[in-house]
Amino acid sequence: xxxxxxxxxxxxxxxxxxxxxxxxxxxxxxxxxxxxxxxxxxxxxxxxxxxxxxxxxxxxxxxxxxxxxxxxxxxxxxxxxxxxxxxxxxxxxxxxxxxxxxxxxxxxxxxxxxxxxxxxxxxxxxxxxxxxxxxxxxxxxxxxxxxxxxxxxxxxxxxxxxxxxxxxxxxxxxxxxxxxxxxxxxxx
Amino acid sequence: xxxxxxxxxxxxxxxxxxxxxxxxxxxxxxxxxxxxxxxxxxxxxxxxxxxxxxxxxxxxxxxxxxxxxxxxxxxxxxxxxxxxxxxxxxxxxxxxxxxxxxxxxxxxxxxxxxxxxxxxxxxxxxxxxxxxxxxxxxxxxxxxxxxxxxxxxxxxxxxxxxxxxxxxxxxxxxxxxxxxxxxxxxxxxxxxxxxxxxxxxxxxxxxxxxxxxxxxxxxxxxxxxxxxxxxxxxxxxxxxxxxxxxxxxxxxxxxxxxxxxxx
Amino acid sequence: xxxxxxxxxxxxxxxxxxxxxxxxxxxxxxxxxxxxxxxxxxxxxxxxxxxxxxxxxxxxxxxxxxxxxxxxxxxxxxxxxxxxxxxxxxxxxxxxxxxxxxxxxxxxxxxxxxxxxxxxxxxxxxxxxxxxxxxxxxxxxxxxxxxxxxxxxxxxxxxxxxxxxxxxxxxxxxxxxxxxxxxxxxxxxxxxxxxxxxxxxxxxxxxx
Numbered sequence: 228x229x230x231x232x233x234x235x236x237x238x239x240x241x242x243x244x245x246x247x248x249x250x251x252x253x254x255x256x257x258x259x260x261x262x263x264x265x266x267x268x269x270x271x272x273x274x275x276x277x278x279x280x281x282x283x284x285x286x287x288x289x290x291x292x293x294x295x296x297x298x299x300x301x302x303x304x305x306x307x308x309x310x311x312x313x314x315x316x317x318x319x320x321x322x323x324x325x326x327x328x329x330x331x332x333x334x335x336x337x338x339x340x341x342x343x344x345x346x347x348x349x350x351x352x353x354x355x356x357x358x359x360x361x362x363x364x365x366x367x368x369x370x371x372x373x374x375x376x377x378x379x380x381x382x383x384x385x386x387x388x389x390x391x392x393x394x395x396x397x398x399x400x401x402x403x404x405x406x407x408x409x410x411x412x413x414x415x
Numbered sequence: 416x417x418x419x420x421x422x423x424x425x426x427x428x429x430x431x432x433x434x435x436x437x438x439x440x441x442x443x444x445x446x447x448x449x450x451x452x453x454x455x456x457x458x459x460x461x462x463x464x465x466x467x468x469x470x471x472x473x474x475x476x477x478x479x480x481x482x483x484x485x486x487x488x489x490x491x492x493x494x495x496x497x498x499x500x501x502x503x504x505x506x507x508x509x510x511x512x513x514x515x516x517x518x519x520x521x522x523x524x525x526x527x528x529x530x531x532x533x534x535x536x537x538x539x540x541x542x543x544x545x546x547x548x549x550x551x552x553x554x555x556x557x558x559x560x561x562x563x564x565x566x567x568x569x570x571x572x573x574x575x576x577x578x579x580x581x582x583x584x585x586x587x588x589x590x591x592x593x594x595x596x597x598x599x600x601x602x603x604x605x606x607x608x609x610x611x612x613x614x615x616x617x618x619x620x621x622x623x624x625x626x627x628x629x630x631x632x633x634x635x636x637x638x639x640x641x642x643x644x645x646x647x648x649x650x651x652x653x654x655x656x657x658x659x660x661x662x663x664x665x666x667x668x669x670x671x672x673x674x675x676x677x678x
Numbered sequence: 679x680x681x682x683x684x685x686x687x688x689x690x691x692x693x694x695x696x697x698x699x700x701x702x703x704x705x706x707x708x709x710x711x712x713x714x715x716x717x718x719x720x721x722x723x724x725x726x727x728x729x730x731x732x733x734x735x736x737x738x739x740x741x742x743x744x745x746x747x748x749x750x751x752x753x754x755x756x757x758x759x760x761x762x763x764x765x766x767x768x769x770x771x772x773x774x775x776x777x778x779x780x781x782x783x784x785x786x787x788x789x790x791x792x793x794x795x796x797x798x799x800x801x802x803x804x805x806x807x808x809x810x811x812x813x814x815x816x817x818x819x820x821x822x823x824x825x826x827x828x829x830x831x832x833x834x835x836x837x838x839x840x841x842x843x844x845x846x847x848x849x850x851x852x853x854x855x856x857x858x859x860x861x862x863x864x865x866x867x868x869x870x871x872x873x874x875x876x877x878x879x880x881x882x883x884x885x886x
């Protein structure tokens with residue numbers, strides 16, 4: 228996969244395309260392992276009295292989606308589509324919206340400007356928060372411009388440094404994987 | 416203050432502005448302007464890839480972003496080849512695409528197509544560069560790609576003018592890493608606010624031709640389109656919410672300083 | 679207030695009940711979400727990936743090359759059986775190896791070389807810019823980039839002049855984290871605004 232990027236040859240191209248195709252299928256099975264494991268765990272939990280009702284709900288959810296999705300189809304108006312739009316999406320969206328409350332609670336209880344670094348962090352956060360909403364413009368025309376400047380220059384520069392560092396780490400790890408030095412992904 | 420009191424404060428600060436809209440104006444940032452101009456400069460009849468790389472958890476941000484982008488594309492008579500590399504984005508992206516396409520009277524198969532879901536982003540992005548039909552033999556509805564008029568003419572990245580990733584994670588970066596590096600395709604990113612700061616280096620280096628971030632970004636884009644939508648609706652609630660968070664940080668720090676002085 | 683919207687709203691309120699404390703309603707909603715999500719993923723995977731990529735080539739077109747990834751997938755599934763789980767390492771190694779191979783040129787080009795190129799600029803301000811601001815901005819970019827890279831270089835002790843330079847890097851990192859925090863708060867509040875709008879407008883019809 229690395230060599231074909233640098234050399235043009237019909238057999239290399241063909242092998243490259245074939246391997247890409249196969250990897251997608253194999254990768255799907257890795258995700259499938261997670262799903263099957265979850266089903267196994269919940270089947271086991273149905274034998275424990277306290278957790279049985281909840282695990283039964285999980286397994287029912289899986290079965291309903293599988294049954295209607297594979298037999299009836301997934302088009303608009305199907306049971307599968309209805310459950311996705313009126314059960315899964317609202318539940319998922321609401322679950323993550325709880326984070327707003329936790330952020331507010333953390334802001335009051337935890338975000339202390341105990342050091343200069345923390346003070347810089349909180350000040351920049353306040354400027355960006357004000358600069359990115361219409362009310363910042365109402366307070367002063369300079370706040371949105373300052374927020375923009377922070378995002379495009381000092382913040383961007385720091386992120387670029389992190390990105391280059393991550394890139395170097397990724398290439399180094401990839402070379403270690405290819406040369407067989409890195410085998411932690413095999414559990415060794 | 417107990418945590419439930421804090422929760423009520425934040426709930427009130429978000430809910431009250433929804434009943435009392437103030438009509439606050441907002442400035443359009445240069446990165447959103449660049450995104451808009453890139454789409455605006457597409458010739459009519461060009462084809463773009465739109466990738467719905469998000470999950471249901473961020474629908475409050477990604478729906479306004481996706482709708483604004485699709486409205487602009489269809490208003491410019493640009494054809495859309497779309498897909499998703501996340502399972503939930505598949506169902507959501509498909510429904511957003513159909514909703515907006517119906518608004519503009521666009522025909523499935525001629526003006527737009529939804530390929531469906533593929534995991535493993537590297538194989539998907541690289542594979543699409545060679546042949547759409549190799550990665551997606553059939554579209555999301557089960558039609559052969561060889562039977563669809565849009566994909567009879569556009570078979571890989573050669574026929575694509577632009578790639579737009581509407582995302583809540585790392586996937587826009589991978590479109591740059593794989594589609595742009597190998598195939599030199601311009602990439603635009605419409606991302607959630609939480610991911611926006613990570614992509615400014617890509618914007619600065621020109622790897623992204625534009626960047627729209629969060630609900631504010633969606634509101635700015637809607638302002639440029641002249642069509643207020645979901646993005647614009649939430650801006651005042653967002654404003655007061657931010658003021659409340661800043662107030663909570665200040666109050667928290669003041670009470671900490673006072674308590675420290677007493678000791 | 680139609681039936682579908684009411685179901686979605688009631689389930690949302692079940693999740694919100696967690697703000698008071700953990701309770702059976704929240705647990706029901708949580709377990710239902712897990713079940714429905716996994717079921718959804720399995721259906722999309724089977725219908726949209728496995729059937730067109732494996733079943734159709736194998737049974738309709740008699741393309742036997744599909745047996746190779748199918749065998750790879752079977753090796754992955756062997757992970758579920760403790761006695762055979764070590765065979766899954768072969769397929770995992772293929773997936774990881776492919777990923778590593780394609781990642782090297784892509785990461786080198788996109789994350790390292792292009793970013794470095796973007797940081798190599800002239801200090802001569804272009805005609806339509808504010809001269810001194812342009813120079814200051816370029817200095818900020820270079821200072822930020824190099825000091826952050828210096829901060830992450832742990833092979834040398836952060837002492838003396840190098841230590842001072844890495845401290846500058848720390849402050850740039852704090853600016854980045856502050857900006858990210860501000861945007862993250864914005865993102866989380868947006869998610870809550872979305873849910874409140876849904877409850878008040880779509881369900882109760884209280885907003886115009």
